Amino acid sequence: MAVLVYAEHDNAELKKATLSTITAASQLGGEVHVLVAGTGCEPVAQQATKVVGVSKVICVDNAAYGHQLAENVALLINDLAGNYSHIIAPSTSNGKNVMPRVAALLDVSMISDIIKVIDSNTFERTIYAGNAIATVKTSEEKVLLTVRATGFDAAAAEGGSATMEKLDDVQDAGKSTFVSEELATSDRPELTSAEIVVSGGRALANGENFTKYIEPLADKLGAAIGASRAAVDAGYVPNDMQVGQTGKIVAPTLYIAAGISGAIQHLAGMKDSKVIVAINSDPEAPIANVADYFLEGDLFTVLPELTSKL
Amino acid sequence: MKALVAVKRVIDYNVKVRVKADNSGVDLSNTKMSINPFCEIAVEEAVRLKEAGIVDEVIVASIGPKEAQEQIRAALALGADRGILVQTDEKAYPLQVAKILKGIAEQESAEIILMGKIAIDDDNNQTGQMLAALMGIGQGTFASEVKVEGGKVNVTREVDGGLETVALSLPAVITTDLRLNEPRYAKLPNIMKAKKKPLDEKTPADFGVDMTSKQQILKVTPPPERAAGIKVASVDELIDKLRNEAHVI
Ligand SMILES: Cc1cc2nc3c(=O)[nH]c(=O)nc-3n(C[C@H](O)[C@H](O)[C@H](O)COP(=O)(O)OP(=O)(O)OC[C@H]3O[C@@H](n4cnc5c(N)ncnc54)[C@H](O)[C@@H]3O)c2cc1C
Ligand SMILES: Nc1ncnc2c1ncn2[C@@H]1O[C@H](COP(=O)(O)O)[C@@H](O)[C@H]1O
Numbered sequence: 001m002a003v004l005v006y007a008e009h010d011n012a013e014l015k016k017a018t019l020s021t022i023t024a025a026s027q028l029g030g031e032v033h034v035l036v037a038g039t040g041c042e043p044v045a046q047q048a049t050k051v052v053g054v055s056k057v058i059c060v061d062n063a064a065y066g067h068q069l070a071e072n073v074a075l076l077i078n079d080l081a082g083n084y085s086h087i088i089a090p091s092t093s094n095g096k097n098v099m100p101r102v103a104a105l106l107d108v109s110m111i112s113d114i115i116k117v118i119d120s121n122t123f124e125r126t127i128y129a130g131n132a133i134a135t136v137k138t139s140e141e142k143v144l145l146t147v148r149a150t151g152f153d154a155a156a157a158e159g160g161s162a163t164m165e166k167l168d169d170v171q172d173a174g175k176s177t178f179v180s181e182e183l184a185t186s187d188r189p190e191l192t193s194a195e196i197v198v199s200g201g202r203a204l205a206n207g208e209n210f211t212k213y214i215e216p217l218a219d220k221l222g223a224a225i226g227a228s229r230a231a232v233d234a235g236y237v238p239n240d241m242q243v244g245q246t247g248k249i250v251a252p253t254l255y256i257a258a259g260i261s262g263a264i265q266h267l268a269g270m271k272d273s274k275v276i277v278a279i280n281s282d283p284e285a286p287i288a289n290v291a292d293y294f295l296e297g298d299l300f301t302v303l304p305e306l307t308s309k310l
Numbered sequence: 311m312k313a314l315v316a317v318k319r320v321i322d323y324n325v326k327v328r329v330k331a332d333n334s335g336v337d338l339s340n341t342k343m344s345i346n347p348f349c350e351i352a353v354e355e356a357v358r359l360k361e362a363g364i365v366d367e368v369i370v371a372s373i374g375p376k377e378a379q380e381q382i383r384a385a386l387a388l389g390a391d392r393g394i395l396v397q398t399d400e401k402a403y404p405l406q407v408a409k410i411l412k413g414i415a416e417q418e419s420a421e422i423i424l425m426g427k428i429a430i431d432d433d434n435n436q437t438g439q440m441l442a443a444l445m446g447i448g449q450g451t452f453a454s455e456v457k458v459e460g461g462k463v464n465v466t467r468e469v470d471g472g473l474e475t476v477a478l479s480l481p482a483v484i485t486t487d488l489r490l491n492e493p494r495y496a497k498l499p500n501i502m503k504a505k506k507k508p509l510d511e512k513t514p515a516d517f518g519v520d521m522t523s524k525q526q527i528l529k530v531t532p533p534p535e536r537a538a539g540i541k542v543a544s545v546d547e548l549i550d551k552l553r554n555e556a557h558v559i
Binding site: 010067069070071074092093094096097098099100101102103104105107108109110111112113122125126127128129130131132133134135136137138139140173174175176177178179180181182183184192196221229232233238239240245246248253254264265271274275276277283288289290291292293294295296302305306309310 | 321323326327329336348403404405408427428430431432433434435436437438439440441442443444446447448449450451452454464467468469470471472473474475476477478479482487488489523524525526527528529530531532533536537539540541542543544545546548549551552556558559
């Protein structure tokens with residue numbers, strides 16, 4: 001039987017997390033099909049047909065799916081489920097919202113946030129904020145998973161030639177409606193797929209200091225900007241910048257943490273980065289335990305110096 | 311209307327977790343246990359809805375060992391009215407928990423069901439969504455704002471791109487994110503009062519639920535350790551290392 005990947009996109013672009021999920025899907029055995037549900041989402045479906053490893057793309061273009069309301073999308077996936085041994089999605093906020101709902105409709109358990117495929121029924125995932133790794137085996141006939149993008153390389157976006165099927169399956173559960181959204185816009189790379197991330201913590205003291213000290217360094221490095229929970233809670237930066245157990249999981253080539261203590265919940269979101277730099281005035285800060293390079297100092301003098309010398 | 315809040319007993323978020331030497335799991339002996347932080351936010355939100363006159367009764371439920379009474383009592387001390395412990399010594403997986411919660415929500419005719427977005431032990435982030443599916447009702451996950459008006463609830467959700475607001479008809483399930491509220495501290499008189507609030511005991515069988523899951527944890531291992539890093543003395547040294555040793559800039 002085949003594997004169904006529920007694609008993450010914004011009706012214009014297939015998101016990179018989908019490519020990592022397709023890699024995970026191709027390790028499960030069987031053909032890989034991709035479901036693109038949305039409004040005006042055909043360009044995304046076209047992109048998905050080119051991804052290496054995908055044999056079929058199912059495009060469902062309807063207003064009911066424009067905002068990926070879980071109540072509607074879950075019914076759609078439930079309709080398609082019969083043909084698949086595995087149904088998987090990226091562990092994005094959307095994948096996390098929809099997939100458990102599908103699992104319950106199918107009366108099966110689900111495995112969240114896998115970081116490794118051992119075999120088609122056995123997976124590794126982190127528990128306790130990354131303090132432990134569990135190997136989980138499932139005997140469900142239908143295996144539902146979400147995939148942590150940092151655990152899998154992205155499948156090649158070009159070179160494939162999948163077929164496309166347009167499907168007309170309108171499911172409106174009538175339980176929810178989209179009201180509004182406030183999406184962050186930025187010219188910087190996206191946090192979860194950036195090569196370099198510069199993050200700031202409580203020590204920044206206010207939002208203006210993010211602009212004054214973190215942004216110039218990020219600009220110089222072409223980096224995305226992240227933050228600790230403390231910085232988000234205090235309103236220095238919006239919630240979509242939070243890195244950690246309950247924020248975004250990142251694993252860039254270079255992660256620079258300025259004025260972040262390194263609480264376990266923060267480490268859970270970034271300790272798989274290739275190189276970690278910490279700038280902290282406290283040499284005992286726990287971030288020192290994971291930092292490859294630790295520079296003790298006041299970020300208000302270190303960051304401008306670093307920015308100007310790069 | 312009634313609010314149902316699901317609270318899970320988990321290892322306290324401040325405790326350093328240790329994997330058992332035989333890789334069978336995490337060592338929980340003599341560790342401090344608490345209400346899952348996200349569930350505490352859910353309790354706080356329910357109590358605020360009661361204080362605002364929208365909810366008239368807050369019921370707290372937990373599925374777990376006898377000791378989970380402590381977490382129910384803690385929730386009662388925050389202002390919830392009564393508790394239900396569904397006692398089991400088996401590991402509680404999200405699908406089974408959702409089935410039990412469905413039983414409770416239906417028995418109680420709860421209109422608003424508040425839960426955490428994630429339990430910080432198993433890090434599943436599933437149960438609320440599953441419950442909403444089983445009940446065939448709407449879900450407002452990762453909530454940072456909840457407004458109940460005229461048979462509907464508007465939930466602002468923390469999503470990857472920023473914030474999204476959805477309107478749900480009631481009943482609905484809401485799962486909490488960190489910034490929904492800041493839970494109060496229980497005052498001593500309230501802790502005393504909580505001891506006298508009703509706490510029912512049930513079993514999974516009362517709701518026709520078998521706790522056996524088709525999932526099995528084969529082993530639990532510590533994460534790979536990062537090699538120890540070095541201290542650099544200056545910005546110049548840092549730049550040199552990043553360029554010539556790590557080759558990342
Ligand atoms: C359920 C739960 C979930 C959580 N999820 C997350 C999560 O997803 N992500 C997350 O980040 N946190 C999360 N947390 C919070 C986490 O426990 C910490 O509270 C938080 O990460 C601390 O943020 P911080 O390091 O910015 O602040 P602090 O811990 O206050 O650290 C500030 C650091 O800045 C240093 N400093 C101060 N002044 C200067 C200066 N001038 N120059 C240089 N350094 C300076 C200090 O030495 C200190 O190390 C969660 C907590 C809970 C309970
Ligand atoms: N054993 C349990 N008892 C009560 N509530 C639970 C239990 N397990 C999960 N929940 C609820 O579901 C939420 C999400 O948990 P999870 O899906 O396991 O990450 C928790 O914050 C609780 O509100």
